[in-house]
Structures are given as structure tokens and as C-alpha cells.
Amino acid sequence: MIRMEEIHKSFNGFPVLKGVSLEVKKGEILTLIGGSGHGKSVILKHIVGLIKPDRGRILIDGMDLSQLKGNQLEALRSRFGYLFQGGALFSSLTVFDNVAFPLREKTKRTEEEIRVKVLHQLEEVGLSDAGHKFPAEISGGMLKRTAFARALVTKPEIILFDEPTTGLDPVIAHTILDLIQSIHANLSFTGIIVTHELGRVFPIAHRVAMLYEGRILAAGSPEEILSSGDPIVRQFISGSGEGPIQFSER
Amino acid sequence: MASVRKLGETTLWGLQRIGRMGLFLANAILCAATPPLKISWIIKQIWFIGFQSTLVILLTGAFSGMVLGLQGFYTLNRFGSTALLGPMVALSLIKELGPVLTGLMVTGRAGSAMTAEIGIMRISEQIDAMELMGLNPFRYLVVPKLIAAMIALPLLTAIFDVVGIFGGYFVGGKLLGVGEGTYFGEMSNYVRLEDVLEGLYKSLSFGALIAWICSYKGYHAGFGAEGVSKATTQAVVLSSVLILFWDYIMTSLLF
Numbered sequence: 001m002i003r004m005e006e007i008h009k010s011f012n013g014f015p016v017l018k019g020v021s022l023e024v025k026k027g028e029i030l031t032l033i034g035g036s037g038h039g040k041s042v043i044l045k046h047i048v049g050l051i052k053p054d055r056g057r058i059l060i061d062g063m064d065l066s067q068l069k070g071n072q073l074e075a076l077r078s079r080f081g082y083l084f085q086g087g088a089l090f091s092s093l094t095v096f097d098n099v100a101f102p103l104r105e106k107t108k109r110t111e112e113e114i115r116v117k118v119l120h121q122l123e124e125v126g127l128s129d130a131g132h133k134f135p136a137e138i139s140g141g142m143l144k145r146t147a148f149a150r151a152l153v154t155k156p157e158i159i160l161f162d163e164p165t166t167g168l169d170p171v172i173a174h175t176i177l178d179l180i181q182s183i184h185a186n187l188s189f190t191g192i193i194v195t196h197e198l199g200r201v202f203p204i205a206h207r208v209a210m211l212y213e214g215r216i217l218a219a220g221s222p223e224e225i226l227s228s229g230d231p232i233v234r235q236f237i238s239g240s241g242e243g244p245i246q247f248s249e250r
Numbered sequence: 251m252a253s254v255r256k257l258g259e260t261t262l263w264g265l266q267r268i269g270r271m272g273l274f275l276a277n278a279i280l281c282a283a284t285p286p287l288k289i290s291w292i293i294k295q296i297w298f299i300g301f302q303s304t305l306v307i308l309l310t311g312a313f314s315g316m317v318l319g320l321q322g323f324y325t326l327n328r329f330g331s332t333a334l335l336g337p338m339v340a341l342s343l344i345k346e347l348g349p350v351l352t353g354l355m356v357t358g359r360a361g362s363a364m365t366a367e368i369g370i371m372r373i374s375e376q377i378d379a380m381e382l383m384g385l386n387p388f389r390y391l392v393v394p395k396l397i398a399a400m401i402a403l404p405l406l407t408a409i410f411d412v413v414g415i416f417g418g419y420f421v422g423g424k425l426l427g428v429g430e431g432t433y434f435g436e437m438s439n440y441v442r443l444e445d446v447l448e449g450l451y452k453s454l455s456f457g458a459l460i461a462w463i464c465s466y467k468g469y470h471a472g473f474g475a476e477g478v479s480k481a482t483t484q485a486v487v488l489s490s491v492l493i494l495f496w497d498y499i500m501t502s503l504l505f
Contacts, residue, residue, distance in 0.1 A: 050378055074384040082382050088375040102383045 001026040001190050002047060002158070007056035009042060016042055018214030019056070024207075029184060031201050031222075033236070034211030035245070040194040041085065043211070044160045047192070048080050049073055053074070060158075080107065081151030081159040081189075085166065087143040089135040089150070095142075096122070096131035099149045121149045125179060141172035148176070152183060161193040165200055173197070177204055184206040198237055202226070210236065212245075254286055274466045277385035278396050281388045291394035299360040299395070300402030304409065306355050311343075311410035314351060315417025318342055322418070323426045332422075336433035339418035340411075342443065344449045348411040350497050352403060355458035357489040361464040364395055365485040368468025369478035379471075392469070396461040403457030404450050411449065456493050463489045 002024040009017040016039040020077040024030045034040050045051040046058055049065050058065040060076060068076055089098045097199030100118045103109055109117070122128055125145040130138060138146070144164060151159055164174035164180065181204045184191065195201045202208065202222040210233055218225060218233050228234060322338045368391055371377050380387045415437070421429045444489045467485035 045378075048382055076380050078384045080382060082379070084375045084379060086374055088379040090376055090379075091370075091374075105385055106383060235319065 002101070002192075003059040004043070004046070005057050005059070007043075007046060007053045007058065009039070009046070009051065009053050015214055017046075017053070017188055018060060020211070020214070020216055022209060022216055022219070024190060024192060026190055027188050028206040029180075030203060031195060031205035031208045032211060033208060034197060035236070036196065038211050039214060040211055041162050042196055045194065046083070047160065048077060048082060065124055066098060066142045072114065078154070079157045081154065081156035083144070083147050083151050083159065083161045083164055085162040087147040089143060089146055091135050094131060094136075095127060095135070095146045096134050097134070097137065098146060099153050102150065104153050117153065118149075122146075124152070124183070128239045141168050141176070143171075144168065144176055145179070148179065152187075155187065156189060158190045158192075161191065161195075163196075165197055171172065171179045173200055177201065178203075180204060212236075222240060251340050259390050270470075271462075272467055273470050274392075275462050276468070277388055277434045278392045278462065278465070281386060281461070282393045282396060284504035287390070287397075288389055288394055291390060292397050293395045293406075296396030296402055298363075299356065300405060303356055303359050303402070303406055306359055307352060307406045307410050308413055310351055310355055311348075311413035312417040314347055315414030315419075316421045317338060318347070318414065319418030319421035319426075322465070323428065324420050331428075332428055333432050333436055335418070335422045335428050336415075336435070336437035338416055340437045340441050341445060343411045343414040343418075345450050346497070346501075347405075348407045348414065349449050349452035349456055349492060352407045352410045352453060353460065353493040354490055356399070356406065356457075357401060357460050357464070357486055357493065360399075361460045362482050362486050364461065364464040365468040365471070365482045366478055368392075368465055369471030369481045371497075372469060373473060373478060387469075395465055396458060399457035399461035400454055401454040401457075403460070407449060448500075448504075451504070452497060455496060457498065458487050459492055459496060463492065493494065 002022075004020055004022045007017050007020040008015070020039075020043060022030075022032075022043070025074065032040050033044065037108060042051060046053055047060075047065075049058075049068070052066065056118065060079075063076065065073075065076070072238070089095075090101065093101065096118055098176050099121055100114050103117060104112045107114075119128070119131070122131055125148055127142060127145055130142055130146070135143060148164070161180065164176055168176065177200055180193070181193070183189075184204075193201055202225075205222050207219065208222050208225040210217045210225065212232055218228055218230055220228075226237065228237075235245050318339045319335065322335050322342075323332055326332045326335055326338065368377075371391065377387045377391070380390065419428075419430070419433050423430055423433050464485045467481040467488070468478075471481035
């Protein structure tokens with residue numbers, strides 16, 4: 001479904017991606033792991049065309065993203081949901097209006113239909129009572145759940161999660177991952193979860209890929225990654241300070 | 251050789267910036283000229299740029315007119331022509347001070363907020379989120395500000411002019427003794443429709459200029475709080491300088 005071929009990307013002359021090749025099959029959840037600042041979020045932004053690669057190509061269902069313009073790109077993007085690391089909620093809108101925004105602007109539904117759909121979505125993420133609040137008035141966990149509700153409200157085929165549990169306490173992080181798992185069971189979306197919190201995300205992942213020094217170092221099932229003999233993968237998973245990954249690289 | 255290279259690099263960098271700003275404006279005009287227009291967003295911006303700037307315009311207009319009345323009276327008194335105080339105050343305000351000072355005040359009050367708002371939306375990925383919903387951020391963030399500023403600036407300038415004229419009358423007429431009939435009568439003799447239109451065209455173009463520069467700077471803000479703060483400062487400085495520059499160009503070429 002999603003195929004990245006030899007993606008290279010530099011920022012201000014500093015190479016971040018040095019030939020990333022990755023494939024995600026329809027309906028599977030791929031967890032992308034790797035150190036902070038190694039370009040995991042950059043990969044997600046390439047997949048939705050927010051960043052263009054210097055070299056290489058990205059195919060979505062066989063369509064080359066670099067060849068899509070205007071309406072075609074817009075149509076492709078409407079198949080995606082994206083959970084931004086910081087939520088990216090519109091600060092001038094309430095929680096309800098944030099979730100309703102894509103429906104109001106991109107569909108011809110009546111206000112009553114939108115109200116019913118948004119309330120259902122808010123209930124699904126456990127925010128029934130928070131619809132009237134503004135993003136500045138809610139906690140980090142509620143913010144992520146609102147962003148999740150907004151990403152889900154259009155029933156996308158593909159959802160990209162950028163650090164969905166970072167900065168949350170273990171209970172809320174667990175709740176968010178449970179939500180992802182239960183909604184995947186209902187909608188069977190294709191998902192990519194970017195994280196460096198391995199223990200929490202592995203149970204819901206079908207496959208795991210590790211990004212290291214701008215390339216995919218290892219990819220496989222969670223069990224294969226956990227039992228990997230690669231010293232870099234092993235050090236990253238164990239979180240040890242000793243090993244080939246140096247402090248300066250992180 | 252190195253200095254020639256540096257000069258070339260700087261020139262190219264400057265041309266690239268001007269080109270990007272030109273493309274930004276062209277994109278905004280294209281979006282403004284094609285439906286759908288986001289009417290509720292435009293009204294909200296008119297309220298913010300226009301209505302919320304009224305108090306500061308009332309104050310600056312009144313004091314500008316009062317200073318003009320005071321200075322004008324003593325200057326004209328040397329030539330025995332205090333009867334022309336009304337036209338002097340009115341023409342100074344309508345043709346120059348009204349549009350320019352209104353532009354500068356709106357830049358400081360609303361332009362800086364436009365840059366900060368768009369800049370924060372940029373760094374917090376709200377603009378990316380809009381694009382991913384298949385929405386054109388220009389239609390929501392730039393076009394409403396552009397149209398609203400072009401509506402609000404002429405109205406605010408009109409308020410500035412009227413309040414300034416009465417401020418001048420308060421000092422020149424009530425305090426220094428120029429007669430009401432003389433002040434307003436001579437004004438209607440000397441102020442022509444073209445003078446009013448000159449001020450109107452200037453304020454319209456200043457509105458577009460403020461919205462363009464301030465939106466552009468916010469849209470291309472750098473990373474973090476520092477990036478937004480830098481963009482806001484640059485927006486205010488550049489808008490202010492360009493208002494004065496464009497005022498000179500319009501005055502010399504068109505009128």
C-alpha cells in the first residue's frame with residue numbers, strides 16, 4: 001500500500017535520510033522506532049507529501065506521490081489521518097469544533113449530521129464532556145485524544161501516528177494505545193506509529209522497523225526485532241548506555 | 251574575488267526573497283479572486299483589524315489633528331492667513347497623515363498579531379494539519395486578512411481624518427479663536443474629491459501591504475518562539491518602512 005524507495009533528504013546540507021526503503025501493507029500497523037532526531041517524523045511527512053524527497057520516490061497504491069498535483073494530491077490526502085506529535089489542534093476552536101472542522105469544510109453534511117458524528121467520535125475517545133473546552137484548557141492526554149478523534153472522524157484508510165504516547169503518564173498512554181488497537185479492530189486502517197517507547201507499542205504492532213543513521217537498519221515482526229542479534233538494535237531495545245550507539249548520536 | 255562572490259550571493263538571496271514574496275501575494279490574490287470565500291473568517295478579521303483598532307485610531311487621530319491645529323495656527327499667523335487653518339489641517343490629514351498614521355498604527359496593533367498568529371500555527375503544525383485535510387491554508391489564513399485589511403483600513407482612515415479635523419478645530423477654533431464658519435467654510439472651498447480619493451487609494455494599498463507582509467512573515471516563521479518573535483519584529487519593521495516608501499511612490503507618480 002505504502003512503498004518508499006531509496007528516499008534521501010537533507011536539511012541545510014545536513015543529510016537526515018540516506019536511502020530509506022520501507023513498505024507497509026494494507027491493514028497492517030507498522031511501528032517505526034529510532035532515536036530522537038533521526039528522522040522518523042520526517043518519514044511520515046514524506047508519506048503525506050508535506051516534505052518532498054531530494055531523491056527516491058514514494059508510492060501509495062502504486063501512485064507516485066511526486067507526480068500528483070492539486071486535486072489529485074488533495075484526493076490522496078483525504079485518505080489519510082495524521083496524529084501530530086503536539087496535536088496540531090486549532091487553538092481558536094473548541095474541542096468539538098476541532099473535530100467537526102474537516103467535516104464542515106470538506107463534506108456537504110448538515111450541521112445536525114455533523115453534531116451526531118462528532119459527539120459519537122468524542123464519546124469513542126472518552127471526551128464526551130470536553131466538547132466545549134478550548135485546547136489550552138485540556139490536559140496533554142485529552143489533547144492527543146482530541147487530535148485522534150479529529151484524525152478518525154473522516155474514517156481514513158491510513159493513519160499516521162507521530163509519537164502518540166510521548167509525554168503522557170503510563171495510564172493515559174496505555175489508554176491511547178488501547179484506543180488505537182480497538183479502532184483498528186473496527187476500521188482495519190493501515191497505520192504507522194512513530195515512537196521510541198517500545199514496550200508500550202510492540203503489543204499492537206504487526207511489524208517493526210528501526211531507523212538508524214538515515215537508513216532502515218532492521219525490519220520484521222516484533223518478536224524478530226526483540227530477538228535481533230544486531231548490537232545496535234539490541235542496545236536500543238534494552239536502553240543501555242553501553243554499546244555502539246554513542247551519546248552524541250542521540 | 252571573494253567580495254564579488256559575496257555580493258552575487260547577497261543579490262541572489264535578495265532576488266529570491268522578493269520572488270517568494272511576489273509568488274505569495276499572487277497566490278493570495280488568486281485565492282481571493284476564486285470561490286469559495288470564507289465570509290465568516292473575513293468578518294472575524296474585519297472585527298479584529300478594524301473594530302478593535304478604533305480606540306487607538308480615535309486617540310492618534312485626535313492628537314494628530316490637535317497638534318496640526320496648534321502648529322498650523324502659529325505658522326499661518328506669521329503670514330496673516332489663519333483663515334486657511336481648516337484646509338491646511340484637512341489636506342494634511344486626508345492626503346498624507348491619515349492613511350500613513352493609520353497604516354502604521356494598524357501595523358503595530360493588528361499586523362504584529364497577524365504574524366504571531368500565523369507563525370504559531372506554522373510552528374505548532376496547525377498549517378500542516380490544514381493541508382492534510384485537503385484545505386488550502388491561504389483561503390483560511392491569508393485571504394480573509396487581505397480582504398479585511400483592505401476594507402478596514404479605508405474606514406479607519408476616514409475615522410482618523412474626521413476626528414483629526416475636529417481635533418484641529420478644537421485647538422484652532424475653540425482655544426485659539428479661528429471662527430467655525432471660517433475653519434469649515436474654507437475647508438469645503440479647498441478640499442476636492444480627488445484629495446479624498448488619493449487618501450482612499452493610499453489606505454486601500456496600505457491595507458493590502460500590511461496583510462501581505464505580515465501574513466508572509468508569519469507563514470515563513472522560523473522554529474520555536476524565537477522564530478515567531480523574529481518574524482513579528484521583521485513584519486512590523488518591513489511593513490512600516492514599505493508604507494512610507496509606497497506612500498512616496500504613490501504621491502509622486504499618481505497625484
